[in-house]
Every structure is written in structure tokens, then in C-alpha cells.
Amino acid sequence: MGQKVNPIGFRLGITQDWKSKWFADKKRYGKLLHEDIAIRKFIEEKYKAAGISNVIIERLGDKLRIKILAARPGIVIGRKGAEVEELNEAIRKITSAKDITVNVDEVKRPELDAKLVAEDIALQLERRVSHRRAMKKAIDNALKAGAKGIKTQVGGRIGGVDLARKEWFMAGRMPLQTLRADIDYGTARASTKYGILGIKVWIYKGDKLEEKKEEVLSKIEEELHTT
Known part of the structure; x- marks a missing residue:
């Protein structure tokens, strides 16, 4: 029987960084974890054509910062940032955070x-x-x-x-x-x-x-x- 380990999870804190960067007590941890899962699922399904590589979520109090790494960031941003505004409104319905910031970066290779x-x-x-x-x-x-x-x-x-x-x-x-x-x-x-x-x-x-x-x-x- 072979023992398989995820290469990213195996190297967390050594050569790999966490995709979610926040801390919460036992009462809030489960709720915030499910929010992160829902946000990632929503972004990956809605912008599948953009080639989403990674979604990094950072929390500090009521502030929520989302960094999206995409092969084609223009699809996520839209004309004059119209898509980002719609994305902000959609995320507000998923999460309890009040201050939401979305950044989109390009995957160069x-x-x-x-x-x-x-x-x-x-x-x-x-x-x-x-x-x-x-x-x-x-x-x-x-x-x-x-x-x-x-x-x-x-x-x-x-x-x-x-x-x-x-x-x-x-x-x-x-x-x-x-x-x-x-x-x-x-x-x-x-x-x-x-x-x-x-x-x-x-x-x-x-x-x-x-x-x-x-x-x-x-x-x-x-x-x-x-x-």
C-alpha cells in the first residue's frame, strides 16, 4: 500500500505558504473556514475561462483581502473594473466581513x-x-x-x-x-x-x-x- 501525501501540504511553512492567512478562536473558526471554501468555489466557477491559479485570502478583524492569481486577469477585471465591483457585491453575500478588497494579479508563466x-x-x-x-x-x-x-x-x-x-x-x-x-x-x-x-x-x-x-x-x- 502506497502512502500518498500532498506535496504542498507536506512543505507548508518550509517552501510553501498558506492560502488562507488569518487566526480565529474555536467559535468563529468553522464559520470562517466555510466562508473561504465558498469564496474560492464561487470565484473558480464564475471565472473558469480566466484560468484561476490561486485565491489567497487574508483577514484582519472585519477586513477581508482577496488576491486572485489568473492567467487571463482581464476577464476577472472587466472593462474599467466593472467585473471587480460585481465580484465585491457577490462576495458580500457570502461573507460577514464589511471591508472587502479584491486584487487581481497575472500568472506570468x-x-x-x-x-x-x-x-x-x-x-x-x-x-x-x-x-x-x-x-x-x-x-x-x-x-x-x-x-x-x-x-x-x-x-x-x-x-x-x-x-x-x-x-x-x-x-x-x-x-x-x-x-x-x-x-x-x-x-x-x-x-x-x-x-x-x-x-x-x-x-x-x-x-x-x-x-x-x-x-x-x-x-x-x-x-x-x-x-
Whole structure:
């Protein structure tokens, strides 16, 4: 029996940050947690065409700050910010917070975002593209964008066969047990004629400690040049 652990949850507080940043007592915790789930579900369903990568929620008293990371932020913002105003009104009906702020940022490299890659594979499978072709294309795009490793997996009644199975492809390194490894993980579901197919994507971007070392060295070099 294999023991599977979510790569993001495994690295929380080490190389990964929390998607919800707030604190509450026992009485309010359950209510705020369900509010966060409802907000994320609403945003992801309404702006599915925008390619929502992540929804980060921050709370401080009655203040609620929502940061939306999207591949196509123009769809979320709308003309002159009209969509953001409608989104604010819709969120007011879900949450008890009085002061709501919504910020929308662009995902600069969607090829390196595991969730967006998984959703792209799911979209291709719904359009009856071969699962092998969709996965290999995603791997090629990620490696060209600078990924050090990527693994894609599709599970279900692939190709309409009677028995469900899993198929996966991997390129580069995938150190799942290394805590300092910066690994992004995303899932998606494809609704096909023969049933639901599950897609999982792992993308290895390098080690976080190595990046910090490079930043420190670059700062030292700058200081040496200035003196």
C-alpha cells in the first residue's frame, strides 16, 4: 500500500505558504473556514475561462483581502473594473466581513503552474484529444519554460475502455521527499463521454535554499561594487 501525501501540504511553512492567512478562536473558526471554501468555489466557477491559479485570502478583524492569481486577469477585471465591483457585491453575500478588497494579479508563466497545466490537459481531453499527446505537449511546454522536472498523470476510463487505469509521463527530476524542493502540485477533472477523468500534475522548479543562496551572493556582490 502506497502512502500518498500532498506535496504542498507536506512543505507548508518550509517552501510553501498558506492560502488562507488569518487566526480565529474555536467559535468563529468553522464559520470562517466555510466562508473561504465558498469564496474560492464561487470565484473558480464564475471565472473558469480566466484560468484561476490561486485565491489567497487574508483577514484582519472585519477586513477581508482577496488576491486572485489568473492567467487571463482581464476577464476577472472587466472593462474599467466593472467585473471587480460585481465580484465585491457577490462576495458580500457570502461573507460577514464589511471591508472587502479584491486584487487581481497575472500568472506570468502559466506553463509552470501545476493547476493551470492540469486544467489545460483536462480541456484537451474534453475536446477528444489523445491523452498521451496532451500530456507530452504539457511536459514539453513546461521544460521549455524552465522547469527542472514535471510529472503528469491521467486516471479513469481512458479512451472509453471498460476498466479504469492510470497512465503517467515524467521528464527531469521529481524529488518528492526533499523538503527544500519547490514542487507545485495541481489537479483537474475532465468530463468525457465515458465518465470523469482525473488529472494530476507535479512541477519541480528547483530548490528554494539554492535560490536564497544566489540572492545573498548577488547582494554581497552589489555591496562590494558600491564600496
